Amino acid sequence: MMRDLGSWPRRVVVFLFALGALAPLYWTVITSFKDQVDIYDGPKYVPFVDFTPTLAAWSSVLGRGEFLSMFLNSLIFSTVSSALAVVLGGVAAYGLARFSYKYGPYRNNDLSFLIVSQRIMPPIVSVLALYVVYVQVRLLDTAIGMILAYTAMNLPLTVYLLRSFFEAIPVELEHAAALDGYRRARRLRLIVFPLAGPGLAAAFLLSFFFAWNDFLFALMLTFNKAQTLPLFITSLNAQSQPLWAQISVAGLIALIPPAVVTVILDRFMSRQVLLGGMR
Numbered sequence: 304m305m306r307d308l309g310s311w312p313r314r315v316v317v318f319l320f321a322l323g324a325l326a327p328l329y330w331t332v333i334t335s336f337k338d339q340v341d342i343y344d345g346p347k348y349v350p351f352v353d354f355t356p357t358l359a360a361w362s363s364v365l366g367r368g369e370f371l372s373m374f375l376n377s378l379i380f381s382t383v384s385s386a387l388a389v390v391l392g393g394v395a396a397y398g399l400a401r402f403s404y405k406y407g408p409y410r411n412n413d414l415s416f417l418i419v420s421q422r423i424m425p426p427i428v429s430v431l432a433l434y435v436v437y438v439q440v441r442l443l444d445t446a447i448g449m450i451l452a453y454t455a456m457n458l459p460l461t462v463y464l465l466r467s468f469f470e471a472i473p474v475e476l477e478h479a480a481a482l483d484g485y486r487r488a489r490r491l492r493l494i495v496f497p498l499a500g501p502g503l504a505a506a507f508l509l510s511f512f513f514a515w516n517d518f519l520f521a522l523m524l525t526f527n528k529a530q531t532l533p534l535f536i537t538s539l540n541a542q543s544q545p546l547w548a549q550i551s552v553a554g555l556i557a558l559i560p561p562a563v564v565t566v567i568l569d570r571f572m573s574r575q576v577l578l579g580g581m582r
Contacts, residue, residue: 335360335551342547360548370535370553377515377532378560379446384453385510389503391454392461397495399462400469415466422459430523437524444525452520457510464509468502469495504568511564515557532557 334342336356347353364370395418398404399411409417421429433452434443442448472495480490496503521531536553539546 331551331554334547335555337548339544339546339548360546360552364549364552364556369530373530373532373535374556376446376449376529377557380449380453380529380531381511381514381560384450384457384514385507387450387454388457388461388510389465389507392458392506393465393496393499393503395458395462396465397469397491399466401474415463418459419463420459422456422463426456426519430519433520434523442524444527444529446529448524449520449529449531452524453510453514453517456517456520457513460513461506461510464506465499465502468499472498500571504571508564508568512561515561 333348333350333356336350336358337347337354338357338359341347341354350356399415404411404414406414437443437448442451476494476498477490480494485493516533517531518533518537521529521534525531525534532553536550536557539550539553
């Protein structure tokens with residue numbers, strides 16, 4: 304009985320936290336079904352009670368060709384660049400975890416910090432130099448240019464994150480596989496990377512989020528064909544008055560890919576951890 308009484312405060316705290324976290328999402332949903340008059344005519348909270356819902360904002364956003372183009376650009380750029388960052392960063396992280404390096408006064412830990420320091424640097428510092436380079440090599444407003452930019456942006460964090468996962472894998476497993484005749488590439492593919500699956504999934508997830516939400520690189524490095532979804536959402540605010548209903552629609556649609564990726568990778572990470580515990 305006392306245990307049940309003790310659990311009620313925790314349940315109330317969790318409920319209040321969930322309520323506070325979902326309140327902005329609820330407000331965005333109902334705003335997407337309002338017209339301009341309902342939005343500016345005081346706060347209205349309940350559909351069919353305070354206001355009559357309308358699909359005008361949804362029709363307006365989904366009927367614009369540039370919206371689909373920018374949505375697909377964001378999806379392609381984020382997915383491909385995240386995969387490249389995980390593959391390239393995984394190889395670099397494995398090297399830092401398994402081999403000793405010495406470049407002048409720099410050792411492995413120094414190199415690891417030097418790599419992640421590139422991510423600490425404000426993006427505006429690198430994007431200006433990147434713009435000059437892209438002008439020279441004609442990568443402005445191209446899919447390849449954006450994928451390369453996002454890959455370079457996410458590589459430092461990926462290397463820094465995955466190094467600890469590879470260090471946690473016993474090197475004796477690789478030695479045993481080497482005695483069985485497995486070459487290094489096969490050991491990585493069949494032993495190391497599967498055991499580091501949760502770390503790879505986490506690195507992909509973070510890389511996807513950073514690329515999906517990026518605004519600065521898309522603003523500076525694109526102007527027509529390679530523009531992304533954040534630029535479309537911003538354009539809805541560059542009017543005589545913000546189009547809050549359309550902004551809400553675009554924002555809700557922008558939530559779908561990250562949510563799907565999170566659900567898929569969360570199940571993958573949980574399954575990998577359980578399988579690792581059973582071995």
